[in-house]
Amino acid sequence: MNIVTCIKQTFDTEAKIVIDNGQVSTQGVNLIVNPYDEYAVEESIRLKEKNGGEVVVVSVGGDKTQEALRYCLAMGADRAVLIQDPALEQADNLGCAVAMAKLISQMEYDLVFCGKEAVDDGAAQVPSMLAEKLDLPQANVLTALEIADGQATATREIDGGSEVLEMKLPAVLSAQKGLNEVRYPSLPGIMKAKRKELKVVSLADLELSAEDVAAKTELVAAELPPARKAGRVLSGEIDEMVAELVSLLKDEAKVI
Amino acid sequence: MSIVVFAEQRGGALRKITFEVISEGKRLATAAGDSLKVLLAGDNVSGLAEELKKFGPDEIAVVNSDKLADYTTESYAGVLTDYVKQENPSLVLLGHSAIGKDLAPRVTARLGAGLVSDCIEINYDGGDFSFIHPIYAGKAVATYKVNSAVKIATLRPNIFAMEEAEGAANVVDFAPEIAASRTTVKEVIQQAGDRPELTEADIICSGGRGLGNPEGFDLIEQLADALGAAVGSSRAAVDAGWRDHQAQVGQTGKVVSPNLYIACGISGAIQHLAGMGSSKCIVGINKDPEANILTVADFGIEGDLYKVVPALIEKLKEVNG
Numbered sequence: 001m002n003i004v005t006c007i008k009q010t011f012d013t014e015a016k017i018v019i020d021n022g023q024v025s026t027q028g029v030n031l032i033v034n035p036y037d038e039y040a041v042e043e044s045i046r047l048k049e050k051n052g053g054e055v056v057v058v059s060v061g062g063d064k065t066q067e068a069l070r071y072c073l074a075m076g077a078d079r080a081v082l083i084q085d086p087a088l089e090q091a092d093n094l095g096c097a098v099a100m101a102k103l104i105s106q107m108e109y110d111l112v113f114c115g116k117e118a119v120d121d122g123a124a125q126v127p128s129m130l131a132e133k134l135d136l137p138q139a140n141v142l143t144a145l146e147i148a149d150g151q152a153t154a155t156r157e158i159d160g161g162s163e164v165l166e167m168k169l170p171a172v173l174s175a176q177k178g179l180n181e182v183r184y185p186s187l188p189g190i191m192k193a194k195r196k197e198l199k200v201v202s203l204a205d206l207e208l209s210a211e212d213v214a215a216k217t218e219l220v221a222a223e224l225p226p227a228r229k230a231g232r233v234l235s236g237e238i239d240e241m242v243a244e245l246v247s248l249l250k251d252e253a254k255v256i
Numbered sequence: 257m258s259i260v261v262f263a264e265q266r267g268g269a270l271r272k273i274t275f276e277v278i279s280e281g282k283r284l285a286t287a288a289g290d291s292l293k294v295l296l297a298g299d300n301v302s303g304l305a306e307e308l309k310k311f312g313p314d315e316i317a318v319v320n321s322d323k324l325a326d327y328t329t330e331s332y333a334g335v336l337t338d339y340v341k342q343e344n345p346s347l348v349l350l351g352h353s354a355i356g357k358d359l360a361p362r363v364t365a366r367l368g369a370g371l372v373s374d375c376i377e378i379n380y381d382g383g384d385f386s387f388i389h390p391i392y393a394g395k396a397v398a399t400y401k402v403n404s405a406v407k408i409a410t411l412r413p414n415i416f417a418m419e420e421a422e423g424a425a426n427v428v429d430f431a432p433e434i435a436a437s438r439t440t441v442k443e444v445i446q447q448a449g450d451r452p453e454l455t456e457a458d459i460i461c462s463g464g465r466g467l468g469n470p471e472g473f474d475l476i477e478q479l480a481d482a483l484g485a486a487v488g489s490s491r492a493a494v495d496a497g498w499r500d501h502q503a504q505v506g507q508t509g510k511v512v513s514p515n516l517y518i519a520c521g522i523s524g525a526i527q528h529l530a531g532m533g534s535s536k537c538i539v540g541i542n543k544d545p546e547a548n549i550l551t552v553a554d555f556g557i558e559g560d561l562y563k564v565v566p567a568l569i570e571k572l573k574e575v576n577g
Binding site: 131166171216218219220222239 | 400
């Protein structure tokens, strides 16, 4: 079973956001593999361990993104492809999906796996866009997955519950927290990863033009959210504090 | 020009987010001088048009087909794409719900358009729309422009006010050819109990590591019962296995914006604050005077939650009779 797993390198979730000239500053920020993509990588590796085949991790990014791909190789993926091109630096989600779909369409695969969204822009767009561009069925936000006889049975989180979907492979799937427990790379894994293939391709290599990936959306400006005004810590005996709190919620904040 | 809203229904019932999205669509249509058109798709859903009329659309296009009985991406994407191609609107709006998140990017890719997800505000400046979307789970807020002819956006639940309005409300049939779906829905599992969904809830009571044990959530449940609230959790409590991950609020969980968020035994890590920082009113209950949550909360109580929360439940029962 051959699986293509798409990942994004994102800021560490502990990162404090600094705005520089209307854009989010990347200075001094620790970069990680997007946490939801780690669930996708983990699930892909488990499926390979069970069924054989290979896991290819794919990303769009710059030089630093190689570190994220190496991390996935250390977890157990077999090889990696990075799509790197100046024309992709301002690309939006659709542009990245177009580039990855073109790459994936030239590979042999049974399954495309993504995280359900990236923790940076929180857009949750790429998996469905990939499915559309590859003309495949999709199942997003999965908390459980079984694959047998070329068919996927996927449990997807929906508002207020979940639903179980069935589809024939190939398909595009996206992982939610709860799908599995992500492993840490082992020391031998890290050593092996250094020798695994990490190929860098340009848009030209994929026979795509800058126009094919041109952004339809543009982040014009970013700012920090307005600071919440300082609150009040109540004082007194518990009964007094609780009585004051209830009256504040009722009469001042008017929320109960 | 027109603005198109996708009316989300599941099992023949319209979702709250639908009314929020139509209300915002109406506001933008009025500002831009566009008409507001609503696409209502499902199996035997014509009766739902009456409810939609109250929010002032100019037209409601209804598609009925047994192929649309369950939500499946491909069948619904075909219907919405065909409607957008027919109407050629300036703007298409959906909810940033499980269905909207799944559907909007597929349709966007098919149309080759631009999509801004999870908007908390959309503005019309006389010529163009701008889209406000929190990034890094709310640690920053970004303004986006879209340069495609059709612009697509999903709107965060619980942010946009529902507002009834006047409109022509013509109901028309729309009968596109409906694509077969390659996915089949085998089972739908509803969460037990009648608590509101986290992203739609007016009030959320959340518990964290400070509960000390999984049984501590019984107390949070009782508080939620007293308030008709949903129950949330910090990441620490989820990672400890005390609560299902569906309850997690924060950067790797749900982003919520209730009127009232009560954090019990939650320290207020940056990732958690990112997920609930847009709540209208925050209450923090924590025995650690240094806990970050007490600085962020509108009202903080420094104390043992096992003493404070039972007293709070009693007081609420007393006040509500």
